[in-house]
Amino acid sequence: MTEEINAGLEGVIVGATELSNVEGEIGRLTYRGESIETLVQRDFAAVLNWLMTGEWLDADQCGELDRWLADESELNAVESRVLEQLPRDTHPMAALQALAPIVDLVPTGQAPAWLDEQWVPGMVLAARINAAVRVWHNLSQRGEVFAVPAGLGFQEKLLYGINGSAPGAQALQAINTTQILQLDHSFNAGTFAGRVIASTGASLSASVAGSLGALSGPLHGGADEAAVTMAREIGSPEKADGWVRDALANKVKIMGMGHREYKRLDPRAAILKPMARQFCEGTEWQTLMETLVAVEDTCQDVFSAKGKEIHANLEFYKGAVYLALGIPERYFTSLFACSRVFGWISHFHEFNREPRLIRPRALYTGR
Ligand code: ACO
Numbered sequence: 079m080t081e082e083i084n085a086g087l088e089g090v091i092v093g094a095t096e097l098s099n100v101e102g103e104i105g106r107l108t109y110r111g112e113s114i115e116t117l118v119q120r121d122f123a124a125v126l127n128w129l130m131t132g133e134w135l136d137a138d139q140c141g142e143l144d145r146w147l148a149d150e151s152e153l154n155a156v157e158s159r160v161l162e163q164l165p166r167d168t169h170p171m172a173a174l175q176a177l178a179p180i181v182d183l184v185p186t187g188q189a190p191a192w193l194d195e196q197w198v199p200g201m202v203l204a205a206r207i208n209a210a211v212r213v214w215h216n217l218s219q220r221g222e223v224f225a226v227p228a229g230l231g232f233q234e235k236l237l238y239g240i241n242g243s244a245p246g247a248q249a250l251q252a253i254n255t256t257q258i259l260q261l262d263h264s265f266n267a268g269t270f271a272g273r274v275i276a277s278t279g280a281s282l283s284a285s286v287a288g289s290l291g292a293l294s295g296p297l298h299g300g301a302d303e304a305a306v307t308m309a310r311e312i313g314s315p316e317k318a319d320g321w322v323r324d325a326l327a328n329k330v331k332i333m334g335m336g337h338r339e340y341k342r343l344d345p346r347a348a349i350l351k352p353m354a355r356q357f358c359e360g361t362e363w364q365t366l367m368e369t370l371v372a373v374e375d376t377c378q379d380v381f382s383a384k385g386k387e388i389h390a391n392l393e394f395y396k397g398a399v400y401l402a403l404g405i406p407e408r409y410f411t412s413l414f415a416c417s418r419v420f421g422w423i424s425h426f427h428e429f430n431r432e433p434r435l436i437r438p439r440a441l442y443t444g445r
Pocket residue numbers: 086266296297298299301326330331332333334335336337338339388391392393
């Protein structure tokens with residue numbers, strides 16, 4: 079009997095989910111049936127609650143959830159000490175992966191009374207991960223942690239913490255959009271890694287730590303940092319065409335281009351491209367943005383000449399928005415994790431409603 083191997087599990091259905099739907103052939107992404115184009119017009123707290131629970135909050139509840147998450151976005155003394163002990167050049171994703179399994183999941187404040195308590199530990203973990211990104215950024219970039227004023231919203235606190243000043247309305251709208259776009263994406267590698275870990279009966283924290291590791295790789299979430307590194311290396315839009323043609327001729331992957339599922343433009347990239355243009359125009363990031371556009375144009379030329387469909391993915395233009403918000407590229411993937419962690423937690427709960435050990439087979443080819 080010939081054994082077929084599908085190393086990348088392309089097209090293999092390994093489970094069901096109600097959380098998000100990636101319709102790659104038509105370039106559509108929905109969370110519980112709602113398209114991302116409409117979801118980005120809402121508040122992050124409302125959308126994360128929709129994703130996790132399937133319920134819409136009213137404006138008061140939304141504000142209450144946002145404030146509670148912001149208040150929980152602090153580290154206790156032990157968690158802070160773990161970060162303080164790390165070498166300062168530790169990558170933020172490695173710092174998060176080190177911290178996640180030992181985070182205290184007991185809230186320090188009163189969770190909203192209407193929130194089902196099954197969600198509390200996960201939301202606390204997500205809030206602590208947001209805090210860890212802010213604290214690690216401050217420790218590794220500045221050597222000390224900025225004091226953040228009380229009363230800020232969840233995303234506002236994160237941006238304030240990174241920049242040391244209050245973000246304007248436009249910046250808040252932009253972070254709201256980018257973070258909504260990254261909440262969930264079906265059985266991507268990071269989420270699937272988390273579901274595999276959950277399938278062994280391991281804890282929520284263990285599952286999230288594994289997802290963080292998977293997200294960090296340059297073929298997955300790490301492509302956000304890699305795309306900007308590439309644009310910096312190219313240097314200017316005029317040099318992009320030659321650089322890309324050389325790279326492709328040498329089988330070098332263009333970071334932020336291509337996707338396993340999307341055969342059309344990634345709908346998240348369609349939202350982020352005009353936003354990145356608007357944010358970078360007239361700033362120090364304009365050349366970088368124009369370089370990205372030129373890279374995309376050449377990729378389209380080369381691939382369409384071969385009859386292939388390869389487009390920009392979420393990661394390609396997101397970095398330009400993040401840079402304009404004051405977030406250095408080393409922190410891009412950890413900002414991604416700040417949002418996707420809510421998706422991982424949703425999948426952990428969904429998986430555990432009908433758990434089954436995930437254990438595939440290998441074709442033995444050894445002696
Ligand atoms: N640059 C150059 N060539 C590419 C790229 C790219 N970015 N993407 C796909 N291709 C080519 C491959 O070389 C391959 O060509 P071949 O058939 O001549 O060998 C063909 O297109 C198919 O590509 P695969 O890598 O086999 O397709 P897969 O489904 O595994 O790819 C992936 C998906 C890994 C995302 C790929 O497109 C890639 O490496 N992109 C760059 C990294 C990246 O941006 N990752 C972020 C994805 S989004 C996210 O995870 C949040």
